[in-house]
Amino acid sequence: MDIESENKGVNPDTRIPMTFSIVTGFLYILSGLLQLSAGIGKIVMGPDTYIPLTGPLFVPADIIGAFVLLLIGTVFIYGVMEMRSGIYEGVSYAYVGILIALIFAGIYILVSTGNMLEAYLLKNEEFLGWTPLSDLRPGIYLAILPLIAFIKWKDMFDPVPKDGQ
Amino acid sequence: MENREIKIALTGNPNVGKTTLFNALTGSKQHVGNWPGVTVEKKSGRVSYNGYDIEVIDLPGTYSLTAYSMDEIIARDFIIEEKPDIVIQVVDASNLERNLYLTTQLMELGSEILIVLNMCDIAEERGDRIYIDKMEELLATPVIKTVATRKKGICELLDKVIEEKEIEQYHGHEIGYGNEIEEKVLEIEKILSDDETRDKRYPLRWMSVRLLEGDTNVRRKIAGSPVYDRVTEILDSIDQDEYEAEIADKRYLAINTIFPQMCTRANDTLTKSDMIDRVLTNKYLGIPIFLALMWGAFELTFAFATPFMDMIDLSASWVSEYVSSSLEPSWLASLVGDGIIGGVGAVLVFVPNIFILFFLLSLLEGSGYLARAAFIMDKLMYKIGMHGKSFIPMLMGFGCNVPAIMAARSIEDEKDRLITILIVPFVSCGARLPIYVLFAGTFFGRQAGTVIFAMYILGIVIAVISAKLLRATVVKGKPAPFIMELPPYRVPTMKTSLIHMWDNGFMYIKKAGTIILVGVIVIWALASFPWGVTYGSENSYVGSLGHAVEPFMKPLGFDWKISVALIFGLVAKEVVVASMGVLYGAGDNSEALSERIMADPGITALNSLSLMAFSLLYMPCVATVGVIKKETGSWKWTLFAIIYGIAVAWITAFVIYQGGSLLGY
Numbered sequence: 152m153d154i155e156s157e158n159k160g161v162n163p164d165t166r167i168p169m170t171f172s173i174v175t176g177f178l179y180i181l182s183g184l185l186q187l188s189a190g191i192g193k194i195v196m197g198p199d200t201y202i203p204l205t206g207p208l209f210v211p212a213d214i215i216g217a218f219v220l221l222l223i224g225t226v227f228i229y230g231v232m233e234m235r236s237g238i239y240e241g242v243s244y245a246y247v248g249i250l251i252a253l254i255f256a257g258i259y260i261l262v263s264t265g266n267m268l269e270a271y272l273l274k275n276e277e278f279l280g281w282t283p284l285s286d287l288r289p290g291i292y293l294a295i296l297p298l299i300a301f302i303k304w305k306d307m308f309d310p311v312p313k314d315g316q
Numbered sequence: 317m318e319n320r321e322i323k324i325a326l327t328g329n330p331n332v333g334k335t336t337l338f339n340a341l342t343g344s345k346q347h348v349g350n351w352p353g354v355t356v357e358k359k360s361g362r363v364s365y366n367g368y369d370i371e372v373i374d375l376p377g378t379y380s381l382t383a384y385s386m387d388e389i390i391a392r393d394f395i396i397e398e399k400p401d402i403v404i405q406v407v408d409a410s411n412l413e414r415n416l417y418l419t420t421q422l423m424e425l426g427s428e429i430l431i432v433l434n435m436c437d438i439a440e441e442r443g444d445r446i447y448i449d450k451m452e453e454l455l456a457t458p459v460i461k462t463v464a465t466r467k468k469g470i471c472e473l474l475d476k477v478i479e480e481k482e483i484e485q486y487h488g489h490e491i492g493y494g495n496e497i498e499e500k501v502l503e504i505e506k507i508l509s510d511d512e513t514r515d516k517r518y519p520l521r522w523m524s525v526r527l528l529e530g531d532t533n534v535r536r537k538i539a540g541s542p543v544y545d546r547v548t549e550i551l552d553s554i555d556q557d558e559y560e561a562e563i564a565d566k567r568y569l570a571i572n573t574i575f576p577q578m579c580t581r582a583n584d585t586l587t588k589s590d591m592i593d594r595v596l597t598n599k600y601l602g603i604p605i606f607l608a609l610m611w612g613a614f615e616l617t618f619a620f621a622t623p624f625m626d627m628i629d630l631s632a633s634w635v636s637e638y639v640s641s642s643l644e645p646s647w648l649a650s651l652v653g654d655g656i657i658g659g660v661g662a663v664l665v666f667v668p669n670i671f672i673l674f675f676l677l678s679l680l681e682g683s684g685y686l687a688r689a690a691f692i693m694d695k696l697m698y699k700i701g702m703h704g705k706s707f708i709p710m711l712m713g714f715g716c717n718v719p720a721i722m723a724a725r726s727i728e729d730e731k732d733r734l735i736t737i738l739i740v741p742f743v744s745c746g747a748r749l750p751i752y753v754l755f756a757g758t759f760f761g762r763q764a765g766t767v768i769f770a771m772y773i774l775g776i777v778i779a780v781i782s783a784k785l786l787r788a789t790v791v792k793g794k795p796a797p798f799i800m801e802l803p804p805y806r807v808p809t810m811k812t813s814l815i816h817m818w819d820n821g822f823m824y825i826k827k828a829g830t831i832i833l834v835g836v837i838v839i840w841a842l843a844s845f846p847w848g849v850t851y852g853s854e855n856s857y858v859g860s861l862g863h864a865v866e867p868f869m870k871p872l873g874f875d876w877k878i879s880v881a882l883i884f885g886l887v888a889k890e891v892v893v894a895s896m897g898v899l900y901g902a903g904d905n906s907e908a909l910s911e912r913i914m915a916d917p918g919i920t921a922l923n924s925l926s927l928m929a930f931s932l933l934y935m936p937c938v939a940t941v942g943v944i945k946k947e948t949g950s951w952k953w954t955l956f957a958i959i960y961g962i963a964v965a966w967i968t969a970f971v972i973y974q975g976g977s978l979l980g981y
């Protein structure tokens with residue numbers, strides 16, 4: 152249910168979550184598009200294909216991972232659209248975007264921890280030359296922004312009256 | 317001092333924390349989940365307290381006692397027929413108004429009621445205030461506050477139970493339904509009282525009201541009575557739908573009158589649950605988020621488990637080598653090395669995957685997300701002729717198909733229920749996971765997690781297509797409307813998640829020591845005889861068996877060894893991997909098994925995809941077949957489920973293998 156407040160003047164200020172959502176959303180979408188290009192490029196043009204910026208930004212050629220980044224970015228931007236229309240509940244998208252970004256960063260970090268055990272503890276040949284940077288990806292480092300927001304804005308997402316007051 | 321006995325029944329709306337309270341009272345570890353319908357059978361436990369031996373019965377959750385679904389009938393029949401000393405209605409304090417509807421019905425049943433106000437923490441956090449004294453006064457029923465997850469208020473509850481038992485004071489309360497209905501109630505009551513043979517456990521007023529509401533279950537109970545015709549005459553003279561609505565209205569009127577006196581609710585607030593729901597149930601974002609989360613879960617199940625699997629491999633390899641080299645005679649070394657360690661070990665290696673999968677499923681379930689998954693899929697489900705509620709048993713099927721099929725009991729409509737029972741076996745359970753991990757890990761490297769995820773999606777897609785097909789052919793009709801309460805999101809407790817993980821993971825380990833052990837010994841014997849043949853060769857019995865079914869399996873890309881493994885997989889899916897371990901003589905080493913499978917020219921990435929799809933779709937295991945028979949009560953549908961499953965598996969594997977071959981893979 153969309154609740155558009157009749158009295159927009161008393162709504163809590165959504166400028167901060169909106170700005171945060173715009174920045175974070177675009178970063179996730181750009182990284183997602185880059186990762187998608189790398190993934191498709193690898194399939195269409197062969198494994199040695201190099202897409203600019205993928206190296207320095209640690210972007211893997213992973214199509215499903217790219218969809219996850221695009222999805223997180225879309226959640227943030229969807230919220231921006233609602234908040235711009237004066238719908239206070241649009242802040243929900245910033246909150247859930249933060250949560251999903253942190254969940255996926257957690258998944259990637261756990262996968263990387265598994266790889267670290269393979270490389271350093273079990274000395275698995277397949278992981279020769281593995282370093283923590285081998286698994287660094289946008290899904291991990293971009294989550295720093297949502298993490299800061301999550302810690303800083305705990306109170307912002309506490310229950311408020313539905314009319315936004 | 318001699319122990320005295322008290323029998324109490326826990327009842328209440330679904331997902332109000334009955335099983336959590338049951339566990340807190342009895343020290344049991346029954347499965348709890350944050351969605352309606354976790355408990356479908358009554359469960360019993362005991363607690364000794366202050367000289368009393370208290371039997372606690374946990375009943376399935378019900379919104380009312382109207383007996384529209386099987387779990388409602390189970391709860392109602394127990395309260396009436398078993399006559400527990402005290403019926404404890406567990407009430408969700410954050411949803412008090414709606415929970416009181418059941419209270420009004422329990423009062424009519426004439427039970428000794430005690431109300432437990434659970435989840436008070438959630439209500440208080442929201443700013444609600446409940447006046448316990450006023451509530452006790454208005455309902456004429458004792459009320460106790462608890463937070464069952466933190467075991468708060470448990471001793472007070474037990475003290476109250478004992479106190480109520482000792483004073484044996486009945487707190488009666490009746491709702492007036494207006495002159496017209498009351499006249500009919502009295503008339504039917506009088507007629508029923510003329511029947512001396514009637515079941516006296518059923519209160520006359522309650523029966524009369526239920527009959528006027530059109531309760532077919534109660535009507536059946538009096539079908540053989542000499543007064544049946546007289547009752548029917550009255551019932552036929554009224555509009556039962558209108559009466560049912562009027563009676564419900566009166567109950568709500570009573571609730572609305574007393575509710576404001578016992579509770580003040582905080583302003584309608586935008587809670588975190590509301591915020592999360594706004595996004596996770598969004599019509600555009602809901603399904604992609606669900607798919608992304610499921611993918612994340614399977615990626616983690618595969619990738620994070622790998623080092624732990626390798627650790628089991630390494631530590632067990634030396635055991636295998638030591639045992640094989642030190643045992644005499646050679647047949648015994650072969651039995652232990654090739655048979656038991658090769659077979660059972662091949663299954664045990666996947667314990668980390670199973671533990672991680674169940675832990676993640678428990679987190680999803682405990683958070684309340686599974687209920688949302690059913691909600692976002694409802695529109696799609698309805699379009700294909702399925703009931704939205706069917707998605708919950710399907711999701712439960714990711715763990716094990718047996719409880720998932722039993723969970724279909726919460727579906728009221730018989731046809732919806734039957735379709736759900738028939739399609740749940742297509743949902744990939746934990747027992748299929750080792751097959752995917754073995755073959756996806758062998759042939760798809762770092763993409764293994766995605767391939768495994770694809771198998772789970774394939775299972776759901778096939779289930780959905782099957783539902784559409786069944787609805788259009790053998791189980792015609794329209795699905796019933798879907799109404800489900802979305803529980804509030806909660807942070808799942810680590811303890812509950814770990815218990816769930818351990819219970820299911822341990823079941824897997826137990827299976828390895830029982831049914832799988834027997835299976836591998838049988839396979840070893842078939843691979844070793846007739847006497848003198850090379851172990852596992854084509855001349856052995858197992859070779860002959862494999863060759864006998866090979867023509868049927870050849871179009872799917874399966875050689876005789878895979879065919880044999882799939883035949884034994886009929887007992888339990890884990891036996892497929894165990895059989896491969898025995899037939900490839902890999903010992904307790906999944907890497908060695910992978911290497912030998914990779915080296916077998918008869919198995920390629922395409923064959924492995926076909927094999928994974930076939931394993932996913934053909935008959936899950938004998939336990940699932942047993943529960944299909946029990947739940948449908950029909951051999952015809954059980955046989956149908958088996959044959960249909962095998963046919964679907966064969967066709968899907970055929971399309972994958974032949975299609976892939978045509979495309980040059």
